Amino acid sequence: MVFVETRGNDGRRPREVTFSQAILNPAASFGGLYAPKSLPTLPLEELLGENYEGLTLKLMELFQIDIERELLREAVALYRRFDDPDNPAPLVQVEEDLSICELYHGPTRAFKDMALQPFGFILSTLARQRGENYLILAATSGDTGPATLEAFKEREGIGVVCLYPAGGTSDVQRLQMVTEEGRNLKVLGIRGDFDDAQSALKSLLSSESFRQTLDRLGIELSAANSVNFGRIIFQTVYHIFSYLELVRRGEIEMGEEIDLIVPSGNFGNALGGYYAKKMGLPVHKIVIASNANNILTELIREGRYDLRGRKLIKTPSPAMDILKSSNVERVLFDKFGPERTRELMEQLDREGFYQLREEEREAIQEDFDGDFVEDREILEIIGEYGSRYLMDPHTATTIKLYRSRRGKRKCVAYSTAEWTKFAPTVLQALTGREGVADREALEEVSRLTGAPIPRVIEELFEKPIVHGKVVDGEEIEGEILHFLGEK
Numbered sequence: 001m002v003f004v005e006t007r008g009n010d011g012r013r014p015r016e017v018t019f020s021q022a023i024l025n026p027a028a029s030f031g032g033l034y035a036p037k038s039l040p041t042l043p044l045e046e047l048l049g050e051n052y053e054g055l056t057l058k059l060m061e062l063f064q065i066d067i068e069r070e071l072l073r074e075a076v077a078l079y080r081r082f083d084d085p086d087n088p089a090p091l092v093q094v095e096e097d098l099s100i101c102e103l104y105h106g107p108t109r110a111f112k113d114m115a116l117q118p119f120g121f122i123l124s125t126l127a128r129q130r131g132e133n134y135l136i137l138a139a140t141s142g143d144t145g146p147a148t149l150e151a152f153k154e155r156e157g158i159g160v161v162c163l164y165p166a167g168g169t170s171d172v173q174r175l176q177m178v179t180e181e182g183r184n185l186k187v188l189g190i191r192g193d194f195d196d197a198q199s200a201l202k203s204l205l206s207s208e209s210f211r212q213t214l215d216r217l218g219i220e221l222s223a224a225n226s227v228n229f230g231r232i233i234f235q236t237v238y239h240i241f242s243y244l245e246l247v248r249r250g251e252i253e254m255g256e257e258i259d260l261i262v263p264s265g266n267f268g269n270a271l272g273g274y275y276a277k278k279m280g281l282p283v284h285k286i287v288i289a290s291n292a293n294n295i296l297t298e299l300i301r302e303g304r305y306d307l308r309g310r311k312l313i314k315t316p317s318p319a320m321d322i323l324k325s326s327n328v329e330r331v332l333f334d335k336f337g338p339e340r341t342r343e344l345m346e347q348l349d350r351e352g353f354y355q356l357r358e359e360e361r362e363a364i365q366e367d368f369d370g371d372f373v374e375d376r377e378i379l380e381i382i383g384e385y386g387s388r389y390l391m392d393p394h395t396a397t398t399i400k401l402y403r404s405r406r407g408k409r410k411c412v413a414y415s416t417a418e419w420t421k422f423a424p425t426v427l428q429a430l431t432g433r434e435g436v437a438d439r440e441a442l443e444e445v446s447r448l449t450g451a452p453i454p455r456v457i458e459e460l461f462e463k464p465i466v467h468g469k470v471v472d473g474e475e476i477e478g479e480i481l482h483f484l485g486e487k
C-alpha cells in the first residue's frame, strides 16, 4: 500500500511513501495528512473463519504494508491481554436489531487501546531497528493520554510527553496518567483548559530553539493521535469483524447491508468504517453520533463546516468535545482529490468555514448520516437502560440515533469507553445524585448494578503519583529539555 498526501505535494517531500514512512513521519505537505492511494477489496467469504487476530493479520496482508510478518504477529498478539484473550472487541446484542461492539476491554478501558496497543509496538520496533529516536508530544483531554502512555511505556526509541489540563479531566483519567511509571514517559499538568494545553504544544512545536535542541540530540518528532495512519489501519478491523460476527450468528445474510453507528470526535473511528465500506463491506450508512458540539451533524446535513461563532461546549461525553475534527480531511481527499481538499482546508484555517457544493454534499451523504444528542438525553438513555446494559456517556449517544432508524436494517453501535471512566455521570444518570467524586461513584454504581470494577481502575487510587507537576505554558519547554537529559 502506497500513501499520498491529502493536500498535494510541496516538491520537498516524496510524492508517495510507504506505510512505515507514513507512520514514523506523519506530517505531510502543506499541513496535510497521509492517506492510502488505493484500497484492496475484501474477500469476505474467505475472512469469515478468522478470529480477531487472524482477521487483523489477513487485512495487513491485503494492505501489503512494509512491516515484517513476525513483527505484525507480535503486535497483534497484544490483544491477548484484553479481557477475553480470544476476542478484544466482543459484540453484544442489546435490542433485536441493535448490537453493541465493545471497544473498551483493553488496559485503559477506552477504545484508544484498540489501535494504540499494536501501533505502539510497531512504531517503537521500527525506531529501534533503524537506530532512531522519536519524541511523541500529546495534548490530551482524557483518553488519548493514558492509552498513549500505556502503549509506549518502557519501549525503546520512543519518548512520550503528555500534557493534560489540570482539573480538566476526570479523577480516573488523571490518575491513569500521573501514576504511570516508565523512564521514557513524562506527564505534565497545565494550568488552564484543554485549549491551553493544545496551544502550549503548538507554540512549542514552532519554537526554533526547541527544534534545534531536538536536532542536536538526534530526536525526531512523531505523533500518536489519529492523524497517524498507523492508528486508522487498526480501526478498520473491528468494523469488519462485527459484520462477520453478525453473519456467523445468523443475524444477517452475507451481503446484507447494515448501519454502523459511531460516537465521533476526531473522526478516526468513523474513518475506519468508511475505508471498510470502500473495501466492499456491505454498509448502508456510517452514522455519525455527536454531542452538543454538533459540527459534524451540520457538515453531513448541510455540507457546511463552520467554526464561526462556535465555542467548545463541555458535555458529559468529553472525548467527543471537538470542533476541529482532523480526519474529515481524509474523506474530503478520497472524494474530491488533493487540490479541492487543500482549498477547503485552507479556507477553514483562514476564514473559519467552508461550504461544499451541492453535489459534494450529496457525495458525503452517500456514505454518511448523522445527528447529535443533548446532555439531558445522554443521561436519560443511561438511566433507561440501567443495569440491563450499563453504558458510558459516549456510548449513550449512539442509542438515540439507533432509535430513529429502528426497523430498517440491523445496526452495530460502538461502545468507546467503559462506564468506570465516567462513573460520576453514570451515577447521576442512575440516581440523580450530582457531583459525587469518582471513587465513591464507582463503588456506588457497582453496588447498585452489580457491575464489577476492574482491578486496573481500583488500583489507581492506591498507586503512588509519579508525575505530580503542574506548570504554566511557558515552563513546558524547559521541563521537556530536562526530561530529555539537557541540563
Ligand SMILES: *Cc1c(COP(=O)(O)O)cnc(C)c1O
Pocket (backbone or CB within 6 Å): 110, 111, 112, 143, 144, 226, 263, 264, 265, 266, 267, 268, 269, 270, 319, 320, 394, 416, 417
Ligand atoms: C476518542 C474517543 C471518541 C472519539 O473517537 P474519534 O475517533 O476521535 O472520532 C469517542 N469516545 C471515546 C470514549 C473516546 O475516547
